[in-house]
Amino acid sequence: MSLIAACARVLAREGAAGASVRTIAVEAGVSPGLVSHYFAGVEALIEATYGHVEAQVGAALDAAVAAAAPEPRARLDAFVTASFAPPIATPELLATWIGFWTLAIARGGIARQHDSHYAAYRSRLEALLAACGVPGPSLRHAGIAIAALVDGLWLELCLSPQAFSADEAGAIARAQIDGLIVRQF
Amino acid sequence: MSLIAACARVLAREGAAGASVRTIAVEAGVSPGLVSHYFAGVEALIEATYGHVEAQVGAALDAAVAAAAPEPRARLDAFVTASFAPPIATPELLATWIGFWTLAIARGGIARQHDSHYAAYRSRLEALLAACGVPGPSLRHAGIAIAALVDGLWLELCLSPQAFSADEAGAIARAQIDGLIVRQF
DNA sequence: TTGCTTGTTGAACGATCGTACAACAACTGC
DNA sequence: GCAGTTGTTGTACGATCGTTCAACAAGCAA
Numbered sequence: 001m002s003l004i005a006a007c008a009r010v011l012a013r014e015g016a017a018g019a020s021v022r023t024i025a026v027e028a029g030v031s032p033g034l035v036s037h038y039f040a041g042v043e044a045l046i047e048a049t050y051g052h053v054e055a056q057v058g059a060a061l062d063a064a065v066a067a068a069a070p071e072p073r074a075r076l077d078a079f080v081t082a083s084f085a086p087p088i089a090t091p092e093l094l095a096t097w098i099g100f101w102t103l104a105i106a107r108g109g110i111a112r113q114h115d116s117h118y119a120a121y122r123s124r125l126e127a128l129l130a131a132c133g134v135p136g137p138s139l140r141h142a143g144i145a146i147a148a149l150v151d152g153l154w155l156e157l158c159l160s161p162q163a164f165s166a167d168e169a170g171a172i173a174r175a176q177i178d179g180l181i182v183r184q185f
Numbered sequence: 186m187s188l189i190a191a192c193a194r195v196l197a198r199e200g201a202a203g204a205s206v207r208t209i210a211v212e213a214g215v216s217p218g219l220v221s222h223y224f225a226g227v228e229a230l231i232e233a234t235y236g237h238v239e240a241q242v243g244a245a246l247d248a249a250v251a252a253a254a255p256e257p258r259a260r261l262d263a264f265v266t267a268s269f270a271p272p273i274a275t276p277e278l279l280a281t282w283i284g285f286w287t288l289a290i291a292r293g294g295i296a297r298q299h300d301s302h303y304a305a306y307r308s309r310l311e312a313l314l315a316a317c318g319v320p321g322p323s324l325r326h327a328g329i330a331i332a333a334l335v336d337g338l339w340l341e342l343c344l345s346p347q348a349f350s351a352d353e354a355g356a357i358a359r360a361q362i363d364g365l366i367v368r369q370f
Numbered sequence: 371t372t373g374c375t376t377g378t379t380g381a382a383c384g385a386t387c388g389t390a391c392a393a394c395a396a397c398t399g400c
Numbered sequence: 401g402c403a404g405t406t407g408t409t410g411t412a413c414g415a416t417c418g419t420t421c422a423a424c425a426a427g428c429a430a
Contacts, residue, residue, distance in 0.1 A: 014291070015287055015290050015291055016201070016287055017201070017287065017291065020416080021417080021418060021419080022416080022418095030378075030379085031378065031379045032379090032380080032418090033378075033379060033381095033419085033421085034379080035418090035419095036418075036419055036420075037377085037378080041419080042418065091290065094290070095290045098283060098286050098287055101283050101344065102201055102202065102284075102287060104344065105279070105280045106200055106202065111344075114345065115345050115347070118341060118348060119348070122348075141353065141356070141357050141360070144338070144348075144349055145357045145360070147337065148333075148336075148337030148338040148340075148357070149330065149333055149337055149361075150337070151336075151337035151340060151341070152332065152333030152334055152335070152336035152337035152338075152340070153333040155333075155336060155337070155340075156329075156333060156336070159289065159296075159303075162300070163303060163304070163307075163329075168326065168329070171326070172329055172330045172333070175330070176334075176361060179361070179365070180361075180364070205386075205388080206388060206389085207386080207387080215408075215409085216408065216409045216410060217388090217389090217409090217410080218390080218408075219407085219408065219409080220389095221388075221390070222408080226389080227387095227388065227389095
């Protein structure tokens with residue numbers, strides 16, 4: 001469905017405020033009426049777009065991990081490095097994501113979608129951390145910690161690009177992971 | 186100016202989407218025309234509100250640090266603990282902040298305001314870390330790391346409250362800080 | 371060719387948006 | 401009491417919002 005792709009492009013370019021039925025329809029090259037014809041409303045379209053963007057992000061992260069060396073630590077490092085490089089760390093994806101957050105606050109549907117996305121993201125991270133030797137009991141907190149750290153770095157990297165570089169973000173994240181893994185004596 | 190307070194309340198309750206001139210005017214108990222009379226436009230009002238909310242958050246953090254024991258580590262811990270408790274870690278403040286981010290993407294004025302806020306936040310954190318013995322050369326990366334970690338934990342704590350508790354967030358942040366400080370042998 | 375289904379259009383509706391402005395109330399100095 | 405300033409009101413305007421719907425185009429079975 002090209003309406004979803006058009007919606008994603010508009011969200012990336014103009015943020016949540018610009019994601020109107022007409023803007024999306026023009027972007028997709030169709031008439032405004034089509035949006036209501038295929039989706040229950042503009043919100044349902046954005047919900048579907050959330051799933052689409054989420055899948056793309058997941059695929060990009062998976063590809064980075066798959067392309068890395070087979071050592072567990074190299075795979076974990078590839079995961080965080082990819083988080084700070086395009087197509088993940090871009091102002092466009094941040095704009096898209098902030099649009100989703102905006103709707104997650106007001107509407108339950110998007111909020112539930114975010115919860116499951118966040119849970120999947122953490123379990124992906126937990127698997128990588130477990131392979132690096134982080135023991136089971138620490139896994140939950142380690143996953144939350146690295147997820148929060150990477151999220152926070154990603155956010156500020158997109159929002160204030162001049163504050164620090166992607167390389168710095170990667171170095172900082174790797175240093176924290178070092179601390180986490182070393183501490184599991 | 187009660188318009189600013191009303192704008193902050195509306196942003197907290199309804200997010201960026203609900204922050205219209207009329208909604209804010211009703212919240213403040215004045216007529217819609219007053220907004221355009223006192224501010225160049227709705228955007229200028231939101232920009233002023235940003236400064237107001239930012240000052241409130243800063244004051245809450247300062248108060249928490251001031252109320253803590255005089256030991257440097259206790260002061261740092263008070264800073265992060267306060268970050269995960271009301272009035273900082275609430276869905277309302279997140280909604281407000283996301284509204285600001287939405288505008289920061291589209292408009293340069295808010296973006297510059299965010300940059301200075303973020304820089305101030307990091308330097309506050311750097312001062313606390315320096316007092317705990319983190320040496321100068323590591324200070325910059327340590328500040329970015331803890332700022333990102335606390336931001337990420339704060340974000341998910343507000344967005345997915347059932348994923349982990351405020352106590353867990355505090356414990357995770359303190360554990361990471363332990364690792365940072367211990368490593369400066 | 372005819373009839374039916376499917377996909378799409380674009381105009382129209384009522385609601386709401388930000389802004390502008392003439393009018394009105396309240397207070398001040400004279 | 402009376403001008404003048406200041407603060408506030410509420411209506412009006414044009415633009416844009418999401419949604420609806422009668423109408424049209426295209427493909428296909430009969």
